[in-house]
Structures are given as C-alpha cells and as structure tokens.
Amino acid sequence: MPSLGSALLALAFFTALAAAALALAGRNGERHRVDLARRCVYAFCALLTACVVIIEVAFASDDFSFNLVANHSSVETPNFYKLAAMWSSQEGSLLLWAWVLSIAATAALYVTRGKLREIVPWATATMMGVGAFFTGLMLFAPNVDPFATLNPAPADGVGLNPLLQHPSMMIHPPMLYSGYVAFTVPFAFAVGALITRRIDAEWIRATRRFALVAWAFLGLGLLLGARWSYTELGWGGYWAWDPVENAALMPWLIGTAFLHSIIVQEKRGMLKVWNAALIVATFSLALLGTFLVRSGVLQSIHAFGDSTVGPYILGLIAVVLIGSTALIVSRLDDLRSEKRIDSLASRESVFLVNNLLLVALTAVIFWGTFFPLISELFTGTKASLAAPWFDEYTTPLAILLVLFTGIGPLLAWRRVSWGSARRVFRLPLAVAGLTALALVALTDALGSPWAFALFVFAGFALTGLGQEIWRGAAARRRLTGESFPAALAGLVSRNRRRYGGYTVHVGIVVLLVGIAASSSFQTNRDVTLRPGESVSVDGREITYLKPTTEITPPYIEFGAVLAVEEGGERVTTLTPSRRYHRPTGQEGGTIGSFFDGEATTEVGLVAGFAEDLWASMAPGIDAVQRRVRAADRGFEACVRAVPGTPRSCLELAALMRAARVNPSLRPRALATIDAVQAEAIDRIARSYLTDRSPATFRLIVDPLVTWMWIGGLIALAGALIALWPSRGRRRGAVVRTEADALKEAKYREIRDAELDHAAGKLSDEDFALLDAELRREAVEILDRVENGKSANGRGAGETRPKVPQG
Amino acid sequence: MDPQRKRKIRLVAALSIAVLLAVALVYTSFSASTEAKQPSELLVATPGTSYEMTGRVVKGSVERDGSGIAFLVVDRDGEGRGLPVTYDGTVPDPFRGGREIILTGSVEGGTFVGEPDTLITKCPSKFTTEKDA
Numbered sequence: 022m023p024s025l026g027s028a029l030l031a032l033a034f035f036t037a038l039a040a041a042a043l044a045l046a047g048r049n050g051e052r053h054r055v056d057l058a059r060r061c062v063y064a065f066c067a068l069l070t071a072c073v074v075i076i077e078v079a080f081a082s083d084d085f086s087f088n089l090v091a092n093h094s095s096v097e098t099p100n101f102y103k104l105a106a107m108w109s110s111q112e113g114s115l116l117l118w119a120w121v122l123s124i125a126a127t128a129a130l131y132v133t134r135g136k137l138r139e140i141v142p143w144a145t146a147t148m149m150g151v152g153a154f155f156t157g158l159m160l161f162a163p164n165v166d167p168f169a170t171l172n173p174a175p176a177d178g179v180g181l182n183p184l185l186q187h188p189s190m191m192i193h194p195p196m197l198y199s200g201y202v203a204f205t206v207p208f209a210f211a212v213g214a215l216i217t218r219r220i221d222a223e224w225i226r227a228t229r230r231f232a233l234v235a236w237a238f239l240g241l242g243l244l245l246g247a248r249w250s251y252t253e254l255g256w257g258g259y260w261a262w263d264p265v266e267n268a269a270l271m272p273w274l275i276g277t278a279f280l281h282s283i284i285v286q287e288k289r290g291m292l293k294v295w296n297a298a299l300i301v302a303t304f305s306l307a308l309l310g311t312f313l314v315r316s317g318v319l320q321s322i323h324a325f326g327d328s329t330v331g332p333y334i335l336g337l338i339a340v341v342l343i344g345s346t347a348l349i350v351s352r353l354d355d356l357r358s359e360k361r362i363d364s365l366a367s368r369e370s371v372f373l374v375n376n377l378l379l380v381a382l383t384a385v386i387f388w389g390t391f392f393p394l395i396s397e398l399f400t401g402t403k404a405s406l407a408a409p410w411f412d413e414y415t416t417p418l419a420i421l422l423v424l425f426t427g428i429g430p431l432l433a434w435r436r437v438s439w440g441s442a443r444r445v446f447r448l449p450l451a452v453a454g455l456t457a458l459a460l461v462a463l464t465d466a467l468g469s470p471w472a473f474a475l476f477v478f479a480g481f482a483l484t485g486l487g488q489e490i491w492r493g494a495a496a497r498r499r500l501t502g503e504s505f506p507a508a509l510a511g512l513v514s515r516n517r518r519r520y521g522g523y524t525v526h527v528g529i530v531v532l533l534v535g536i537a538a539s540s541s542f543q544t545n546r547d548v549t550l551r552p553g554e555s556v557s558v559d560g561r562e563i564t565y566l567k568p569t570t571e572i573t574p575p576y577i578e579f580g581a582v583l584a585v586e587e588g589g590e591r592v593t594t595l596t597p598s599r600r601y602h603r604p605t606g607q608e609g610g611t612i613g614s615f616f617d618g619e620a621t622t623e624v625g626l627v628a629g630f631a632e633d634l635w636a637s638m639a640p641g642i643d644a645v646q647r648r649v650r651a652a653d654r655g656f657e658a659c660v661r662a663v664p665g666t667p668r669s670c671l672e673l674a675a676l677m678r679a680a681r682v683n684p685s686l687r688p689r690a691l692a693t694i695d696a697v698q699a700e701a702i703d704r705i706a707r708s709y710l711t712d713r714s715p716a717t718f719r720l721i722v723d724p725l726v727t728w729m730w731i732g733g734l735i736a737l738a739g740a741l742i743a744l745w746p747s748r749g750r751r752r753g754a755v756v757r758t759e760a761d762a763l764k765e766a767k768y769r770e771i772r773d774a775e776l777d778h779a780a781g782k783l784s785d786e787d788f789a790l791l792d793a794e795l796r797r798e799a800v801e802i803l804d805r806v807e808n809g810k811s812a813n814g815r816g817a818g819e820t821r822p823k824v825p826q827g
Numbered sequence: 828m829d830p831q832r833k834r835k836i837r838l839v840a841a842l843s844i845a846v847l848l849a850v851a852l853v854y855t856s857f858s859a860s861t862e863a864k865q866p867s868e869l870l871v872a873t874p875g876t877s878y879e880m881t882g883r884v885v886k887g888s889v890e891r892d893g894s895g896i897a898f899l900v901v902d903r904d905g906e907g908r909g910l911p912v913t914y915d916g917t918v919p920d921p922f923r924g925g926r927e928i929i930l931t932g933s934v935e936g937g938t939f940v941g942e943p944d945t946l947i948t949k950c951p952s953k954f955t956t957e958k959d960a
Contacts, residue, residue: 254919254920255917255919255920256917256919256944261947263947381848385852388852388853388856389856392856392860393863396857396860400857402862402863403862403863404857404860404861404862404863404879405860405861405863405879406856406859406860407859407861407931407945409859410855410856410859410860413855414852547916547917547943617923619920619921620920620923621920622920637917639917639918643891717917719917
C-alpha cells in the first residue's frame with residue numbers, strides 16, 4: 022500500500038502541473054484547454070482523496086509498516102483518535118493542506134464553470150501552482166513523505182500524545198487548515214483579475230463565498246483551540262498571545278477586513294487597490310501561519326521542532342508577496358476608484374475606519390509576534406514581548422471596533438442627513454447611557470475602565486443591531502402586510518448577506534463582552550489544601566472534601582472532590598483531577614513508569630451564564646511516589662530471588678527465567694508481572710485516599726466567560742445565514758451572463774435603499790436623490806444588456822425600470 | 828476650501844497619526860520586552876534583570892521545593908553546565924525532565940527564580956522529528 026500511495030501522490034503532483042500548464046495554454050479563450058485543465062483539477066482532488074484514504078486505512082488497521090502510523094498511533098489508541106492522528110504529524114498535516122486545497126479548487130472551478138472566462142485560466146494556474154508546491158514538498162523535501170515505510174514493521178506504535186486526545190484538538194487543526202487553504206481561492210481569482218485587468222466586482226462576487234467559508238473555518242478553529250486550552254491545559258486561560266495562536270489570528274483579522282471592504286467595491290466601485298492588497302496579505306499570512314508552525318524560528322508553546330520544509334514555504338511566501346506587489350503596482354491605473362467617498366458620515370467611510378482598525382490590530386500583533394527577530398536584527402539580542410504588551414495595544418483597538426460595529430449598520434450608504442442620524446442613534450445612545458449608569462450603580466466595573474468602555478459600547482452596538490433588524494422587519498411588514506415573525510423571516514431570507522452579517526456582529530460583540538469580563542474581573546487563587554481544609558474565593562467557601570483515585574490500564578488518576586458553599590449553603594461540587602499515563606509500548610515496565618509518561622489535567626468545571634467555577638489540581642504525590650519506588654525495589658529484589666523472599670516471588674522469578682529461554686512462556690510471565698503490579702498499584706493508589714497528602718489547586722471564578730463561546734457560536738450561525746444559497750439560486754435560476762449579474766446587483770442596491778428609507782435611515786430627500794441615481798445606473802445596465810442581445814437600443818426615455826419586489 | 832486640498836489635509840493628518848502611533852509602538856516594544864537567553868548565558872547574567880530563558884529540563888532533576896519546584900536546565904542542544912531553577916506556581920501538564928521550557932525570571936545568587944505563571948512547556952510530539960520526543 023505505501024508504494025501505491027507514493028505513486029498516487031506523484032501522479033497528483035504531475036496532474037497539478039498539467040492543470041496549470043493547460044490552463045495557461047487556454048488563457049486566450051481556447052475553451053477546450055481550460056475545460057481539460059478543470060477536469061485535471063478534479064482528478065487532482067480524486068488522487069489526493071485516494072492518498073488520504075490509504076493513510077486513514079493504515080491508521081485504522083494499525084499498519085505500522087507506515088512510518089507515519091508507527092510514530093503517531095498505537096494499538097491502544099482509541100479508534101476516533103486513530104482517524105484523527107494523521108494531522109498530528111508534519112507529513113500528515115501537509116497532506117491535509119494539499120487535500121483541502123484540492124477540494125476548495127474543485128469547488129471553485131465547478132461553481133465558476135462557463136463563467137469569468139478570462140480570469141479562470143489564471144486562477145486555475147495559480148491554485149494548481151500552490152497545489153503542485155505542496156504535493157512536491159511531500160515528494161521531494163526530506164523527512165516529510167507521508168508514505169515512508171519502516172522495515173521491519175514494529176509490533177506497536179508510539180501512540181498519540183494523551184494531551185492531544187481531546188475532541189476539540191482533533192477538529193481544531195482541520196478547521197484552521199480549511200480556513201488557511203480556502204483563502205487560496207479568492208487570492209487566485211484576484212491574481213487572475215489583476216493579470217487580465219478585469220478588475221470590476223466580478224471576481225469578488227464569484228469568490229466571496231469562499232472567503233466567507235475560509236473566515237468561518239478559521240474562526241471556528243481559533244474558537245476550538247481556545248476551548249481546548251480552557252478545558253484541558255490546566256492553566257485556566259484561553260489565549261496566551263503565543264506566536265502560533267497569533268499566526269492564525271492574523272489572517273482571520275485581515276480576512277475580516279477583506280470581507281468588509283469587498284462590499285464597498287461591489288456597491289460603490291471603490292477600494293480596489295485596497296482589496297487586492299488585503300487578499301494578498303490574507304493569503305501570505307495564511308502561508309506564514311503554515312510556515313511558523315514548522316520553522317522553529319520563534320519560541321512557541323507549540324514547539325513543532327525545526328523541520329525541513331520551513332525554507333521552502335518561506336520561498337513561496339516571498340514569491341507570492343513579490344509577484345503580487347509587482348502585479349498590483351503595474352495595474353494601478355486600472356484599479357482607480359470609480360467613485361469617491363461622498364461624506365465622512367456614510368457607511369462606506371465607517372467600513373474604511375473598521376478596515377484601518379483591523380489592519381492596525383494585525384500590524385500590532387505582527388510586530389509583537391516577530392519582535393524577537395526584529396530585536397535581534399537591531400540590537401543583536403533576542404527579546405520577546407509578553408501578554409501585557411499585546412493587551413495594552415489590542416484592547417483599545419478592539420473596543421473601538423465594537424463602537425464602529427455599532428455605528429456602521431446605522432448609517433446609510435453615501436450620505437446621512439442630521440435628521441435621520443438623530444432618529445436612528447437616539448435609542449442606541451440611550452441604552453448605552455443606561456448601561457453606563459447601571460454598571461456604575463450596580464457593579465464595580467468602573468474599576469476597569471477599558472472593560473467599562475467595552476460594555477457601554479456593546480450596549481450601544483447590540484441595541485443598534487437589534488433596532489436595525491426590528492425596523493427592517495417592521496418596514497417589510499408595512500410593505501407586505503405579513504405578521505411580524507413572517508416579515509422577519511422574509512427579511513432575513515431575502516437579505517441573507519446583510520442580516521447574516523448583522524448576526525455575526527452580534528456574536529462578535531457578545532464574544533468580546535465575555536473576553537472583557539473574564540479577563541478583567543476574574544478571581545484566581547492558587548492554594549495548597551489538605552482534605553478537610555477550606556479557602557475563600559470571591560465570597561465562596563471552597564472545601565477540599567476528599568481525595569479520589571481511579572486506576573485504568575492506560576493511566577492512574579488522583580482527584581479531589583471540592584464543595585463550593587455560598588452563604589453557608591452547598592451550591593455545587595467540583596471534581597478536578599490529574600491523570601498519569603503509562604508510556605505506550607512499554608510492556609512489563611516498572612510501576613514508576615506511570616509517572617515518567619504524560620500527565621494530563623482534567624479540569625473541574627461548572628459553567629453558568631453568570632460565571633464559571635473552574636478548578637485544576639496538582640495532587641501531592643510525594644508519598645505515593647515513595648511507595649511506588651519501594652514497591653519497584655521490592656519487585657526487583659523479588660525477581661532476583663534474594664534470600665528471604667516469599668514463595669510467590671520465587672515462583673515468579675523461576676517463570677521469568679524460563680521465559681527468557683522459552684519465548685512461548687513470555688505472555689504468561691508478562692501477565693503474571695502485570696497482575697502483581699496491578700495489585701501493588703491498587704494498594705498504593707488506595708493509600709492515597711487515606712494519607713491526607715496536600716494538593717495544590719488553582720481555583721478560578723470567571724464571570725461571563727460562557728458568553729465568549731455563545732458569541733462565537735452566534736457568529737458562526739450568522740456566517741451560515743450569509744452563506745446559505747438564496748431561493749433563486751437554489752431553484753436553479755443561475756445568473757447567466759455578467760451583465761445579468763450586474764443588473765441583479767443593481768436591483769439589490771435599489772431594494773436596500775428602499776429598505777433603508779422605510780426603516781428611517783435615509784431621509785426623504787436623500788432617498789429621492791439616491792433612488793434616482795441608482796435607477797439611472799440600472800437603466801444604463803439594461804441598455805447594455807439589450808444592446809448585447811439585439812442591435813436595437815432601448816428607449817432612453819424609460820427612466821424607471823421595474824424592480825422586482827423583495 | 829477646495830475638495831482636493833481638503834483631501835490632502837485629511838491624508839496628511841491620518842498619516843501623521845499613523846506614524847506617531849507606529850513610533851509609540853516601536854518605542855514601547857523595546858522597553859517592554861524581556862531579553863531571551865539560554866541557560867549557559869544566564870550563568871554569568873546580571874542579577875536583578877528579567878530574562879526569558881529557554882532551556883531543556885535535566886531528566887531526574889525535578890524536585891519539590893516547599894510549595895514550588897526546583898530543577899536544573901541546560902541549553903536546548905543539551906550542552907553546558909546545568910542552571911538551577913526554582914519556580915513557584917502552576918506547572919503545565921507536559922512539564923517534566925527532558926522537555927523544553929520557556930520561563931521568565933531573574934538570577935538571584937546563581938539560581939534562576941521564575942516568575943509565577945510564566946512557565947511554558949512546549950507541546951510535545953507534534954511535528955517533532957526526534958523519535959524520543
């Protein structure tokens with residue numbers, strides 16, 4: 022099987038090259054070549070899928086002749102984790118990268134088949150260039166061949182690190198990778214658009230969904246990573262400004278900016294250079310994330326070791342950056358904006374501010390992340406920046422983002438008159454004021470000014486978003502006469518992008534409230550307690566009731582039962598523990614070997630909407646380890662059969678001597694040793710229950726932290742709403758020509774303006790001006806469509822095209 | 828004022844603010860950073876200065892020391908004399924002899940005293956090429 026896999030991988034590499042070459046050969050409109058190139062991409066995807074299947078089958082069937090399987094799985098590894106063990110390795114993660122890319126490229130080319138004729142060949146070549154790069158890496162770079170073999174094959178593998186055996190850890194890497202990789206699609210189409218000078222909003226419309234999918238995956242990956250850190254790592258935090266975390270956050274932030282600014286290009290024909298630069302930056306940062314994890318350049322908690330592929334990826338980043346910059350500069354004339362910003366008080370200028378904030382945020386994180394290299398360059402010594410520095414800069418920027426998240430949706434495109442601004446800002450400002458008063462009167466939130474500001478802005482933003490949705494639904498109800506829920510559902514399903522976007526905003530604001538509350542008002546205590554002792558944490562009495570222990574073949578667990586009392590009444594119990602895993606593949610090792618293997622913290626967590634109670638534990642195992650050492654010494658003495666050892670010992674020693682000569686007795690000897698050890702372990706573990714050893718606890722009361730996860734899920738739901746195909750698309754009424762697409766977009770703009778007017782966001786005179794302008798533009802487009810279809814021009818006197826009502 | 832001029836003034840104002848912020852960022856980052864050192868460099872370090880130490884924990888050297896732990900670290904490549912370290916606070920799960928750690932602290936009387944909550948142990952096994960990791 023490994024050789025078949027290698028062959029398929031090599032074939033995939035050449036297929037990618039062939040696809041790129043064919044696509045380029047068809048760049049001047051030779052359709053059959055472009056079609057063939059597209060089919061090659063499908064084949065590329067099929068070949069890599071086969072490679073992944075071969076690897077997964079090897080994992081599932083414990084085929085340790087695969088180097089990859091032997092080093093990352095074992096017979097005892099649970100089945101679910103066997104399937105996920107592929108991407109815990111360097112080779113496997115590269116294969117995952119290439120595979121996800123092949124899927125994204127296939128989807129993108131399938132969706133755009135027969136469209137964007139000039140751009141697609143170049144986009145195909147770009148995507149397949151990247152695809153060939155990653156498959157080539159696996160084939161030609163040293164030590165990253167996923168199909169490398171071991172001869173002879175070992176009987177058992179090394180196993181998967183127990184720390185990584187956590188459901189979210191298994192989903193987290195593929196999510197991040199899907200995010201990184203899916204950004205290749207908008208990047209490739211941007212490259213195609215720049216090369217062919219087709220820089221209208223067409224490429225954006227075609228790839229917007231991919232950018233949004235990438236954004237959602239990356240966001241979900243970040244969220245899962247944070248969740249894993251919070252529930253599994255035993256330090257109680259979810260974000261550490263670690264280089265690898267930052268590496269994933271940066272493309273997400275720039276991707277967020279991109280998703281916003283492309284709306285401006287679609288609606289207003291502005292920010293074209295900016296959009297091209299943003300997608301290049303996003304893709305480069307995604308590659309940089311892939312690189313950082315593998316380079317060993319920066320000191321990180323995610324120490325993936327210095328590996329051989331780092332320099333190659335760095336080379337690719339250099340090619341991408343230099344090539345794209347040259348391309349953008351050479352196309353500056355074509356990228357000039359069609360329009361200018363009319364007024365600072367307009368939605369497009371808020372989009373611009375939000376973009377600048379996101380880019381500033383990314384610049385700060387980039388600087389901080391790469392500071393060790395920067396400082397080495399300028400001062401000769403490596404120096405690094407810690408979390409407080411990052412907090413200092415990112416906090417005010419995040420707070421401003423929340424404020425503009427609130428302002429943006431309240432403003433109309435182009436211009437806002439004072440009258441309508443007063444109308445839409447009245448309620449959100451009032452709620453913000455009330456939030457401030459309530460916080461001052463009822464809480465001590467003023468003690469943390471940044472958090473206070475964030476809560477007030479959040480009140481403003483959430484009210485603004487709620488009012489937007491409410492007014493939109495009310496306006497639709499007036500237009501259609503439906504019931505309110507029906508009007509709301511109709512509104513959302515007719516304007517999925519807008520209301521999906523608003524839902525994402527609600528989610529992000531809620532998430533930031535959770536982060537602000539939990540990081541500013543957390544109570545955190547490290548204490549050492551003996552059973553029966555208590556400690557007071559944030560007005561709660563926490564008592565170490567009793568120690569617990571559990572023995573299973575793979576690990577020994579020592580835990581605690583903590584009682585939480587509030588006002589003399591038992592509220593809940595927490596059960597943190599720590600597991601000591603026996604190293605895998607060590608038959609008949611000493612009992613002490615349990616304590617040489619991995620140890621994992623099992624957090625005691627009681628989550629609530631108001632606050633989380635969180636406890637981790639480091640049991641005092643000095644006494645246990647003393648007894649373990651004594652038992653191991655006794656066992657050793659026993660099998661050496663020194664004088665005075667009991668009869669059972671002499672029998673075991675005889676059995677082991679016999680097993681050494683006669684291998685068929687080996688299993689029996691091992692089983693006997695296991696039984697003897699199991700008894701000793703059982704005795705020692707039970708002694709822990711009575712020896713009243715002290716244990717060190719970390720106890721955390723974390724207010725509102727649950728809202729971070731809830732906010733994240735709301736944002737994901739919003740992304741899904743925005744991604745869901747609209748009814749017309751599902752019915753198969755595909756937009757056939759580019760002119761049709763333009764017409765559709767213009768109609769949508771007219772409908773948006775009507776909705777804004779009905780919702781009170783546009784004053785009557787502004788609406789009259791805007792509406793007239795939009796309809797004039799629509800007529801121009803209709804003229805072009807008509808002229809394209811027949812030689813007869815359309816009567817210019819008809820100035821009010823009929824807009825299908827939505 | 829004509830719009831062209833107005834735009835130019837806005838642009839200059841925005842750029843100046845950006846430059847000012849960037850200068851502040853650069854300035855504070857140099858003063859807020861902690862120097863990174865290997866254990867062998869720290870054997871002769873100035874007492875009282877805060878350093879970020881990256882090193883490998885010597886196998887079998889980890890001992891309980893009151894409420895904290897004490898151990899020896901050597902350079903990442905495993906060479907040099909061991910530097911004694913004391914650390915008071917929560918120890919991450921993967922911490923143990925043979926692992927690489929990052930710890931912030933200062934040297935006091937030949938011992939590296941770690942600041943609580945700054946101990947980072949590298950995630951083991953993932954993407955490593957060594958068999959023993």
